[in-house]
Amino acid sequence: MKLSFHEKNGVVILEPRGKIMGGPDATVLHDKLHDLIAEKKLKVVIDLSEVDWMNSTGLGILISGLTTLRNNQGDLKLASVTEKIQSLLTITKLVTVFEAYDSVDEAITSFGAAARA
Template identity: 30%
Template sequence: MSEGHGLQVDISERDGVAVLAPKGDVDMSASPNLRASLRPLVAKDKSRLIIDLSGVPYMDSSGVATLVEAMKLVRNHKGSLALCGMNDRVRGIFEIARLDQYFAIHDSIDSAIAQF
């Protein structure tokens, strides 16, 4: 678990898939902490990663940029990344940015795991 600027990030594993669960608003003050938590996970070859956003009430473009960066790194290492648990407020920013089709977005961890 890491914590910084109000963002706690829990990391666990389910069925061989890493699950990263930030808890708190992901804005410009918190996204560096999320990026630091993601870095070791996305730099591995063929990593399988789920980011559970059910504990994120708010995200701005810096958070979205952090996830885009993570997705690009995962793809470069031939891995997979899925998002789950978004509330409508967070999903809205992905829709504005037209990134809702770029990411695999699931309702729950279970449905995200089923993708892998």
């Protein structure tokens, strides 16, 4: 897995590519999420469009990021979820836990909507 990121409108967008299955690669995503929290960058979108698949280790990393961000008054949202990962989120009932959007821009906009609510 490779990981790139950028920031837009105060939201950090993480762009993992490849497979998230555990081992050193997955640690990169876990560490990045927790680095962002330490830097008080608490609005995060993960763009999953280039992730081929993930296993339960990948799901665990997403949950870790989500719970830690929410415990720090932040949030993590998913964007461009592929069919394969959507299927995993559905069978594990994690669709009830994560907010997911069709595009990164929609996910970014949702932070503003939440702030105004």
